[in-house]
Amino acid sequence: RGEGQLLENFYANSCPNLESIVRQEVSTKFTQTFVTIPATLRLFFHDCFVEGCDASVLISSSSGDAEKDAKDNLSLAGDGFDTVIKAKQAVETQCPGVVSCADILALAARDVVVLAGGPTWEVELGRRDGLISQASRVTGNLPEPEFNLDQLNTLFARNNLTQLDMIALSGAHTLGFSHCDRFSSRIYSSPIDPTLDSSYAQQLMDACPQNVDPSIAINMDPETPQTFDNVYYQNLIGGKGLFSSDQVLNTEPDSEPTVSDFATNPGNFNAAFITAMRKLGRVGVKTGNEGMAVRTWLMILLLVFMMMQKGKGQLSETFYRTSCPKVESIVRKVVTEKINQTFVTIPATLRLFFHDCFVEGCDASVLISSPNGDAEKDAPDNLSLAGDGFDTVIKAKTEVEKSCLRVVSCADILTIATRDVIELAGGPSFKVELGRRDGLISKASSVTGNLPDPNFNLTQLNTMFAKNNLTQTDMIALSGAHTVGFSHCSRFANRLYSFSPSSPVDPDLDPTYAQQLMQACPQNVDPRIAINMDPATPQTFDNMYFQNLVTKKGLFTSDEVLFTNKASQATVIDFANNPGDFSGAFVTAIRKLGRVGVKTGNAGQIRVDCTAFNS
Structure with a gap:
């Protein structure tokens, strides 16, 4: 493994706007979820430590035997992958077949650090994407949460990183999170790890009781978990390192002075972190004629992108890009006007979406009106659905039809409107997957037993939600x-x-x-x-x-x-x-x-009137 021939200005001529394109995509993703930051940073670490910084961790295998399928990588958050894939797509529109995924991941890792308040630096570029991605190669190449100082130093030294580099890179845990099972031995063995602050240990027990849901995640920095700073080192001094491999940096005499220095001097930490990140970015790089040609890799990556963008059925965020490019802005305008008339629009639309998806799937069957009073909306559990939710979708459909006749389903309009009411109420924004068709069945009898009851216990709730994956x-x-x-x-x-x-x-x-x-x-x-x-x-x-x-x-x-x-x-x-x-x-x-029970392709129909099946 060597540094290859990396240069800060590698794409100066071939893709001069590269860094701004990636930064824009990272910023957009960050506004959707903060998880983007630790997820992208951790993805970069896990990639570089196995086959080198070659984007091999991004490969999807139908056999489930790629790097990302290894046990130690199963907890990598999808937002990291999504960030790189979306950035790659954006880059390809301006510089097709030029920029490697490995370089995009390196840029994104720098950008998330900056967005979280950390230091900036120039990224060396020119990596090519790797040709090997095997789950079996991950074992033994990533640090374990129980590692002692010697084990940490040995693993990092294999990648030409010093103890100082290792301690600086560990500071990335100021943004990370961990699942409870990664540190439970420290709080439930007898005795409790004595290097843990007792109050902090109790906080961890409260957040992570024994036999807790393994998907529960805990911030690694309990003080400033969304800011890239030197508080991680202050936590170590206070006995608040989450992993043994964190706390050992302060308890071992060989590394304790560096921890104390970084805890006291944020500038020293930032400088050491930059040096270490640049060194990490050189590990095992493929350059020149090594690795995979970018254009060939692009075909694979775009296939992965399409798989990630599509939900159950064949949904896509860009489904109406050519057939009805303004659908989202049209719906947003109607929703905004409706909210200005009554706030009830927000909970009514949101609840309408839930009740629709839980019965026949997200197919707008809840909107159907029946002269016999036997449609979904007539079921006792749906009689309390506020009319403003129905009115929002019907008005939006009317406006959409003026621009895109018989193109957009009522199911998709309800989905878009639901996202919009959440955002307009101060909640998060997100991309909606589209391409649903409207259902052909709407029966009041289908509702019974398919909606949560206000008296449900946890088991009943979990059972009902599990039915919908x-x-x-x-x-x-x-x-x-x-x-x-x-x-x-x-x-x-x-x-x-x-x-x-x-x-x-x-x-x-x-x-x-x-x-x-x-x-x-x-x-x-x-x-x-x-x-x-x-x-x-x-x-x-x-x-x-x-x-x-x-x-x-x-x-x-x-x-x-x-x-x-x-x-x-x-x-x-x-x-x-x-x-x-x-x-x-x-x-x-x-x-x-939004993917539950969707009808796509030739299934269902595109209703002209959301309240009636097409004649």
Whole structure:
């Protein structure tokens, strides 16, 4: 492994706008989810440590035996891959067949550090993409969370990195996160790791109870997890290193002075980090005639891109690029106007999307009106769907038809409108996958047993969401949509007046909140009375819903159980404390929800009128 012939100005003539293109894509992705930053940085580390910095970690294998399929790489967040793939596509529009994926990953890694408040530096370029990507080659080439100082030094030295480089690169953990099983031995062995601060150990136990959902992720820097700074080293001095391999840097006399220096002098850390990152970027590079020709690699990468962009069925973010290029702006305009008329548009549209997808799939079957009163919308569980949600989609469809006659489905319009109401309420924005066709079945009888009930326990919730390929984390994140929801009193009256023979009021309700609900919903109240599900910030899409659960202010039993059940509590606490974690999980979950039961290709139809099947 050598440095090859890398140059800072490698693309000065062949692709002069390269760095600005990549930075734009990284910035866009970052605004969608903060996870982009640690995910991209970690992807770069994992790539360089195995076959060198050659983008071999990006390869997808139908046999499941590529680098990314190795056990140590299964936890690599998809947002890192997505960042590079989207940047590659953007670069190809200006410089086809010129820039390697390895160079794009190196640039993106630098850019995420800068966007998180870290230092900037010139990136050496000229890498070519590797020809080997095997899961078997990962074993033994990545640092383990239990490594001692000798093991860390040995592994980094194999890549021409010194102890100083290793300590500086470890500082990237100031932005990282880890799943509980990666450090659980430190808090559940007997005794608890004595190098852990006792208060911090208790915080970790609260966030990561034994047998916790393995998808739960914990910030590696408990103080400033979304800022690239030197607090990681201050944490080590305070006994708050998450991994043994972190804390050992401070407990070992050989490395402790460097930790103390970086903790006290952020400029020294930044300088050492830049040097180490540039050195890391030279590891095992392929240059000249080595590696894969960029154009050949492009064909593979674009295939991967298409696979990642498409959901269940054949959905694509660019489905209407040529047939109806302004569809999203048309829908956005209608949604905005509707919100200006009534805020109810936001929760009504969001709930309409949920109720649609959970029955026949995301196919707009919930919009059908039947003269016999036997369509989905006529089912008892759907009678409370606010008319403003239906009206939003119908008006948007009318406007879309003026520009694109019989091209865009009602199902896709509902999907776009749902994204828009979330963003307009202050929530995250995200790309929507499109290409759904409208369903041909809408029966009230199909609704029963397919929507979550307000009295569900955790097992019932998980079972129902799992039927739609949604995990517990997805379920908890999607429940966060209740931050802008409302409910009629009858849906939770049992928690106030008839919870149990021994306790008419649910003991899991905050007493003051229970009294407020009783005042708003006295017994035998008008059933049309609606109560905000988030008593604190009911018109803002934020993480307050989860903070409410922690203080026993969840309106439904199915809300509060997310906090009272130990199996889900850690996720609630994480989302309550980290709005970025909630937003990232919500975007992932709602995109997955949008793929449920979709009709594509020749299935279904493109309705002319969203409320009626085509004649």
